[in-house]
Structures are given as structure tokens and as C-alpha cells.
Amino acid sequence: MDNRIVVFLGPSLPQEQARNLLQAHYAAPADQGDIVEAVQLLRPRIIVLIDGAFGSVPTVRHKEILWALAQGVEIFGASSLGALRAAELAGYGMRGYGLIYRWYRSVPFAEDDEVAVAMAPPELGAGALGDALIDMRITFNRAVRAGIVPPNLREHLVGIARSTHFLERSYSHVLTRAEAEIPAQYASSLRNLQAWLRDHTISQKRIDAIGLLRQLAMRAGTRMTEAVRAPRFQLTEAFVRDLEDAGFDIGRLGAQRW
Structure with a gap:
């Protein structure tokens, strides 16, 4: 040390x-x-x-x-x-x-809360229990460039993430809200995004x-x-x-x- x-x-x-x-x-x-x-x-x-x-x-x-x-x-x-x-x-x-x-x-x-996440107690390692908005922005931008989602869907997703308190902010929370709030025409794109996120999330x-x-x-x-x-x-x-x-x-x- x-x-x-x-x-x-x-x-x-x-x-x-x-x-x-x-x-x-x-x-x-x-x-x-x-x-x-x-x-x-x-x-x-x-x-x-x-x-x-x-x-x-x-x-x-x-x-x-x-x-x-x-x-x-x-x-x-x-x-x-x-x-x-x-x-x-x-x-x-x-x-x-x-x-x-x-x-x-x-x-x-x-x-300030662009970088904030819920975290475990220091005694348990202070690991992340959610996802940061700044990381989600970057990941959704990459999804657009990869052709997984259209730009207007990205804006909806970022809007949902921004409106979610950082203690509850996560990809699963955002996608669940999106399924309920976003027009049905985006359903297939949301399914594709959910699968794509398993291997392509970015943690800047x-x-x-x-x-x-x-x-x-x-x-x-x-x-x-x-x-x-x-x-x-x-x-x-x-x-x-x-x-x-x-x-x-x-x-x-x-x-x-x-």
C-alpha cells in the first residue's frame, strides 16, 4: 500500500x-x-x-x-x-x-445526478446498484449508431432515464417504463435493444x-x-x-x- x-x-x-x-x-x-x-x-x-x-x-x-x-x-x-x-x-x-x-x-x-448511482454500503464494497445517466446516454447513442433503435426512440429512453430518481435508475427500470409508455410501433426495437444491451452497455x-x-x-x-x-x-x-x-x-x- x-x-x-x-x-x-x-x-x-x-x-x-x-x-x-x-x-x-x-x-x-x-x-x-x-x-x-x-x-x-x-x-x-x-x-x-x-x-x-x-x-x-x-x-x-x-x-x-x-x-x-x-x-x-x-x-x-x-x-x-x-x-x-x-x-x-x-x-x-x-x-x-x-x-x-x-x-x-x-x-x-x-x-450533478448524471453520474449518481445507488450503491451498496462501504462495508459491502460500495458497488453500483443501478446505472448512471451519463453511461446510459452513451450506450443509447451507440445503439442508434448500430442501427438497433431509431433516434426518436433514443430520446424517449433518455427522457425516461432523466425523469427517474438516480436511486431507481437502471436499464431494466427504463425499459419496463418504455414498454408501458412508448407507442406500440417501437415494441420490436425495444426487444432488440434489450437483447443488445446484454453485451454492449458502456460504462464511461x-x-x-x-x-x-x-x-x-x-x-x-x-x-x-x-x-x-x-x-x-x-x-x-x-x-x-x-x-x-x-x-x-x-x-x-x-x-x-x-
Whole structure:
């Protein structure tokens, strides 16, 4: 295990597979305060944010990422919450990787839940229990290019997926709703799609996570990244409250650089 690199990972990629790509300290999907705690306890050189918690607990705040950057820690984001935060904080030194990161950078007002999925508890591996909307979009686009479904049916399917809460979003749910809501003329296309999906679903989240871990592994043993000037951090009352709400002892931040 290499504590110089901390990776927050869950439904985007199984940790067992990730460990074969990059030696690092792997942690469950990050929630509020976890990045600060990792910096305090592990003193990493690099933090990789791939997956984060949604809904049931407060998610990773922008401010704690800025705080970690101010301590000289390099932070990379990809795939899921990491891609979203990297797109939002690219101007402050967080580094993004992959198609999903570039999509968030280029699409104004893209929804956070494009990358959200239901997941198992961390104790059970935090595996995905559904499908991400961004992955479904890409897969349905490929189905159109393969001649499996017409473009207007794709739009219906994406619309159903968008209107479904991310905790319930899955291909089976979308197809079941489509059978009930879409005109009968599309029945054969839906049957063809259901069969095609068994072998052709695309997980861009997984692809991006693998790509970033491989990129970092290729640089292992050398200077892994170019030096980045640490941004100045301004402590705020809201940031302190967030950490206290997360159960973090704010007194432990006393020796850090602001």
C-alpha cells in the first residue's frame, strides 16, 4: 500500500481491480470531511477523487478540496463526483481526467445526478446498484449508431432515464417504463435493444477511472506531476461548521497552512 496516493473509490470500479492498476491507499466514496481527514492522517502527495457519497450524507464540499490544495496536495478527479468537482475547480488547481470531466467542462448547467448511482454500503464494497445517466446516454447513442433503435426512440429512453430518481435508475427500470409508455410501433426495437444491451452497455465511468489510475501508475517512481502552485486558502465560518458537522475536530487544523 502506498500512502502517498489516496484514492476515494466505490461504484465506478471495484477496488480489487483498481489495486492491480495502481498501488495506493484505497478508501470508500468520500463524504464531507473525508479529504481533510485523509490529509491529516495519511499526509498524501496525491488524492484521487473518483466516487463520493450522495444523498444519505453530506457530500464533499468544494472548500475542503481547496483547503487540501493549499496544503500542497495534488488532487485529481475523474469518472463520477471527481469529474464534477474537477470541472468546477479546474481554475483553482484541481486536475480532471477523462470524457466525463471534459463533458462537465463543456456543458453549462449539466446536472450533478448524471453520474449518481445507488450503491451498496462501504462495508459491502460500495458497488453500483443501478446505472448512471451519463453511461446510459452513451450506450443509447451507440445503439442508434448500430442501427438497433431509431433516434426518436433514443430520446424517449433518455427522457425516461432523466425523469427517474438516480436511486431507481437502471436499464431494466427504463425499459419496463418504455414498454408501458412508448407507442406500440417501437415494441420490436425495444426487444432488440434489450437483447443488445446484454453485451454492449458502456460504462464511461469505469473507463475514465481505469484511465486515470493507469496514467498515475505510469508515472510512479518518477516525478508524477508537474509542480503546482498551492492556492491561498481563506478560512470561513461555513467551512468550520461543515467540518464540525462531519464530526471532525477543528482543533487539529491548527498547524496547517492557510
